[in-house]
Amino acid sequence: MAKLKVALYWASSCGGCDIATLAIGEKILDVAAAADIVFWPVAMDFKYKDVEQMEDQSIDACLFNGAIRSTDDEHAAKMLRLKSKIMIAYGSCAYEGCIPGLANLFSMDSVFDRAYKDSPSTVNQDMVLPQAQVMVAEGELELPRLYNSVRALNQVIDVDYYVPGCPPEPKTTWLALEALVSGNLPEKGSIISHSSKALCDECPLPKEGKKVKKFFRAHQIIADPTKCLLDQGLLCYGVATRGGCGAMCPQGGMPCTGCYGPVEGVVDQGLHFLTALGSLIDSTDTDEIARITDEIADPAGTFYRYSLPVSLLRRAKTL
Amino acid sequence: MTKIMINPITRLEGHGKIAIFLNEEGEVENAYLQIPELRGFEKFCEGRPAEDMPQIMQRICGVCPEAHHLAATKALDSLFNVEPTSTARKLRELLYSAFFVTDHATHFYILAGPDFIMGPESPPAERNILGVIGKVGLEIGKKVIQTRQQNHWVIQTIGGRGIHPVFGLPGGVSKVLSEENRAKAEEIALQDVEFARFSLKIFDDLVLKNKEYLDMVLSDTYTHRTYYMGLVDENNKVNFYDGKVRVVDPQGKEFTKYSPSEYLDNLSERVEPWTYLKFPYLKKVGWNGFIDGETSGIYRATPLSRLNAADGMATPLAQEEYEKMYAALGGKPVHHTLATHWARLIEMLYAAERMLELCRDPEITGPDIRNIPTEVPSEGVGIVEAPRGTLTHHYITDEKGLIKKCNLIVGTTNNYAAMSLTIKKAAQGLIRKGAEITEGLLNRIELAWRAYDPCMGCATHTLPGELPVEIAVYDADGTLIDTARRS
Numbered sequence: 001m002a003k004l005k006v007a008l009y010w011a012s013s014c015g016g017c018d019i020a021t022l023a024i025g026e027k028i029l030d031v032a033a034a035a036d037i038v039f040w041p042v043a044m045d046f047k048y049k050d051v052e053q054m055e056d057q058s059i060d061a062c063l064f065n066g067a068i069r070s071t072d073d074e075h076a077a078k079m080l081r082l083k084s085k086i087m088i089a090y091g092s093c094a095y096e097g098c099i100p101g102l103a104n105l106f107s108m109d110s111v112f113d114r115a116y117k118d119s120p121s122t123v124n125q126d127m128v129l130p131q132a133q134v135m136v137a138e139g140e141l142e143l144p145r146l147y148n149s150v151r152a153l154n155q156v157i158d159v160d161y162y163v164p165g166c167p168p169e170p171k172t173t174w175l176a177l178e179a180l181v182s183g184n185l186p187e188k189g190s191i192i193s194h195s196s197k198a199l200c201d202e203c204p205l206p207k208e209g210k211k212v213k214k215f216f217r218a219h220q221i222i223a224d225p226t227k228c229l230l231d232q233g234l235l236c237y238g239v240a241t242r243g244g245c246g247a248m249c250p251q252g253g254m255p256c257t258g259c260y261g262p263v264e265g266v267v268d269q270g271l272h273f274l275t276a277l278g279s280l281i282d283s284t285d286t287d288e289i290a291r292i293t294d295e296i297a298d299p300a301g302t303f304y305r306y307s308l309p310v311s312l313l314r315r316a317k318t319l
Numbered sequence: 320m321t322k323i324m325i326n327p328i329t330r331l332e333g334h335g336k337i338a339i340f341l342n343e344e345g346e347v348e349n350a351y352l353q354i355p356e357l358r359g360f361e362k363f364c365e366g367r368p369a370e371d372m373p374q375i376m377q378r379i380c381g382v383c384p385e386a387h388h389l390a391a392t393k394a395l396d397s398l399f400n401v402e403p404t405s406t407a408r409k410l411r412e413l414l415y416s417a418f419f420v421t422d423h424a425t426h427f428y429i430l431a432g433p434d435f436i437m438g439p440e441s442p443p444a445e446r447n448i449l450g451v452i453g454k455v456g457l458e459i460g461k462k463v464i465q466t467r468q469q470n471h472w473v474i475q476t477i478g479g480r481g482i483h484p485v486f487g488l489p490g491g492v493s494k495v496l497s498e499e500n501r502a503k504a505e506e507i508a509l510q511d512v513e514f515a516r517f518s519l520k521i522f523d524d525l526v527l528k529n530k531e532y533l534d535m536v537l538s539d540t541y542t543h544r545t546y547y548m549g550l551v552d553e554n555n556k557v558n559f560y561d562g563k564v565r566v567v568d569p570q571g572k573e574f575t576k577y578s579p580s581e582y583l584d585n586l587s588e589r590v591e592p593w594t595y596l597k598f599p600y601l602k603k604v605g606w607n608g609f610i611d612g613e614t615s616g617i618y619r620a621t622p623l624s625r626l627n628a629a630d631g632m633a634t635p636l637a638q639e640e641y642e643k644m645y646a647a648l649g650g651k652p653v654h655h656t657l658a659t660h661w662a663r664l665i666e667m668l669y670a671a672e673r674m675l676e677l678c679r680d681p682e683i684t685g686p687d688i689r690n691i692p693t694e695v696p697s698e699g700v701g702i703v704e705a706p707r708g709t710l711t712h713h714y715i716t717d718e719k720g721l722i723k724k725c726n727l728i729v730g731t732t733n734n735y736a737a738m739s740l741t742i743k744k745a746a747q748g749l750i751r752k753g754a755e756i757t758e759g760l761l762n763r764i765e766l767a768w769r770a771y772d773p774c775m776g777c778a779t780h781t782l783p784g785e786l787p788v789e790i791a792v793y794d795a796d797g798t799l800i801d802t803a804r805r806s
Contacts, residue, residue, distance in 0.1 A: 012356060012358060013381070014377075014378050014379060014380050014381040014382075014384075015380060015381040015382045016378075016380075016381020016382075016384065016482045016483060017381065018381070019381050019382060019482055020381075020482055023471075023481065023482070025464075025468065026464075069356070069358070070355065070356060072355065098378070099375055099378040100358045100359075100360075100363070100378065102363040102364075102367075102375075103358065103359045103362065103363040105363060105366070106359070106362050106363055106365075108359075110362055111357065111359035111362040111363070112357075114359070114361050114362040114365075115357060115359065115361055115362070115597070116590045116597070119361065119588065119726050120583055120713075120724075120726050121582075121583055121586055121587055121588045121599070121726055121728060122587070122588045122589075122590060122597060123587045123588065123589060123606070124589075124590045128590045128591065128592050129590070129592065130357075130590070130591075130592055130593070130594060130595045131592045131593070134592045134593045136349075136351065136593060137349070138322075138340035138348050138349050139322050139338075139340055141338055141351060141353060141593040143353060143355050143593065143594070143595065144355050144356075146356075146357060146595075166378070166483060167381060167482050167483070217368060217370055217720075218370050218371075218488060218493075219370040219395070219399070219488050219489050219490070219691070219692060220691065221691070222689050222691065225494065248475075248479060248480050249479055249480060249485050251479070252478070252479020252480060252484075252485050252486060252493055252494050253479065253486070253493030253494040254479060254485040254486065254493045257371075257374060297368045297719060297720070297721060298366060298367050298368050298371075298721060300366070301366060301367045301368070301371070302368075305375075
């Protein structure tokens with residue numbers, strides 16, 4: 001059997017997804033035996049224009065990480081879609097926009113103002129801002145343009161599969177690679193993880209399903225590490241988050257923050273969590289309920305921490 | 320004017336590029352290192368709960384999330400005015416030491432080492448980790464992978480998660496270390512100490528005993544006289560996790576020493592229209608353009624800078640190596656950029672020794688890992704040494720602890736101006752009129768920049784690995800006349 005041709009690419013990302021790809025350890029050798037990597041800007045010397053010159057559909061699969069923020073990101077996504085039979089959104093940024101997608105609560109102008117004008121360490125009397133084209137003494141320099149909104153990969157191109165996680169855990173990465181190598185691919189549009197259910201299903205911390213009178217923030221209490229964090233009033237996102245990661249965060253004493261995205265069939269992860277929380281509140285009195293929910297310090301940033309760009313909200317309207 | 324574009328930074332394809340302009344004489348007129356991305360963490364963190372900063376901010380960089388996680392956690396200690404418990408403080412430093420070992424080992428063997436072990440003019444196909452394994456032996460390749468895996472186990476065990484840990488909270492950490500895991504970590508630390516010593520021996524055998532390499536290290540092409548920055552403890556010894564930031568001038572004399580809360584008195588940043596990344600400089604010296612020397616506020620914050628800025632190392636074996644390096648290179652400070660590799664290995668030894676000390680500290684498995692904050696939060700600054708430079712996080716909140724403003728000066732960013740100088744000087748020293756632009760020449764330019772271990776991850780990002788370069792030469796009309804690139 002001919003070896004598979006695989007491409008890996010990063011757009012607007014932190015680099016953690018590339019490290020996560022390496023984290024499968026020695027199994028990378030199994031991958032190397034079954035597949036040739038034809039493009040991996042992070043680690044290998046194949047240039048963009050090599051890919052541009054390839055025949056359409058000549059790459060078997062592309063693992064694309066990072067969100068779409070700049071003209072460069074969008075161009076790379078469209079080019080790789082053209083060249084690849086299978087396009088996989090790898091990791092939370094490509095899948096749903098992730099934490100950097102919280103920039104959609106603001107305009108790009110205000111991001112620029114903060115970075116280049118209002119930052120307390122920045123000295124910029126002439127109010128210089130980076131420009132897409134600029135003449136310097138010796139000639140012209142160019143930068144990619146940054147869009148006003150962060151977008152997930154499927155908001156720019158057609159995506160075949162999704163691998164969740166910030167970053168995906170090694171076993172999740174392996175599940176995707178195994179499917180590719182064996183050819184046993186799931187239905188188009190599938191989210192590849194060991195679980196389609198909520199993280200609570202696999203979390204070993206015993207859950208009593210308690211109702212709560214008060215929500216706490218992580219720094220306010222020392223939680224009992226042997227019990228369900230949500231039962232103790234911490235906003236653990238496990239009830240509305242897809243499992244498959246192994247529930248390491250709750251076992252590390254910290255609430256799940258939702259990085260594996262929504263459970264199967266749910267479109268808006270934030271709304272799902274909100275609904276789940278509603279049923280947890282131990283009160284029927286509207287004033288008391290309002291007081292309890294007021295304890296949630298940052299609803300937008302908490303409920304949509306990883307998924308704002310693909311949520312029903314998408315972005316803040318004005319600003 | 321001829322323009323040469325280097326898209327090195329493959330890994331940075333779309334994440335970084337170098338433009339070199341030649342003058343009419345065919346000599347290098349200027350070089351620009353452009354960073355083409357801005358993600359806006361300083362803006363979108365506004366309105367977020369302060370206690371979530373360790374987890375949010377580390378998404379700046381998946382290569383060194385531990386550094387951002389801990390700088391943020393320390394900023395929270397300061398913001399909530401709460402001291403971490405002694406055990407918590409030590410657990411943070413233990414995780415951080417394991418991180419430094421793995422990060423420095425990765426850089427030396429996979430990224431920078433191939434140049435020295437295989438030689439800068441060796442065929443690119445051999446100038447990588449596989450070539451290194453071929454020359455030094457398969458055992459060493461396995462050892463590098465093992466070191467990475469074991470130290471990542473330590474990070475995951477203490478931090479809750481491998482990439483993007485979760486354990487940092489104001490006043491402490493979220494999880495205790497069991498005796499069983501402590502014993503395992505101690506075993507790993509012991510192996511790390513031996514591995515660091517072995518790495519220094521390889522460096523000694525292959526680089527220092529090779530006159531050609533040593534001449535290259537000491538050559539003017541790779542030398543800049545700048546200020547140096549690094550975190551020091553109360554005895555002015557190198558510390559990665561805590562202390563004051565000390566800056567020495569190009570003579571090696573203490574220029575300033577400041578607490579995290581005083582960083583704004585000492586650092587400023589400049590904006591240029593041709594890049595999204597800002598250029599930090601020493602406020603008290605000022606910005607005088609892209610030049611080195613006493614009158615330029617450009618400073619460096621690298622492993623070599625930290626050793627230059629400190630009076631020594633806090634652990635015995637690393638101190639021995641520290642003395643040896645300065646004796647060999649003619650005293651302090653050392654201005655040779657390529658000596659950064661040597662300094663990095665000395666730091667790796669220090670990190671391993673410190674890790675071992677902490678694993679043997681009776682408090683490390685203590686149950687007292689959190690102090691609950693009781694004060695109303697307002698403002699806090701946290702500083703750690705990231706492997707690639709001093710990392711500063713500054714938060715201002717409302718009384719509920721929601722972020723109103725934050726400001727970051729990030730690892731690699733410290734060195735942005737100095738890297739630009741280094742690239743220009745190396746290009747000037749190496750590109751000659753009419754001379755062919757060979758792959759080896761490209762590598763010699765690239766080598767200068769690689770010494771900084773430029774985690775554009777923090778600026779944008781970079782991974783250890785082969786760093787391919789492509790140079791395209793255009794004439795004044797923009798017509799492509801020549802290209803040279805890695806195979």
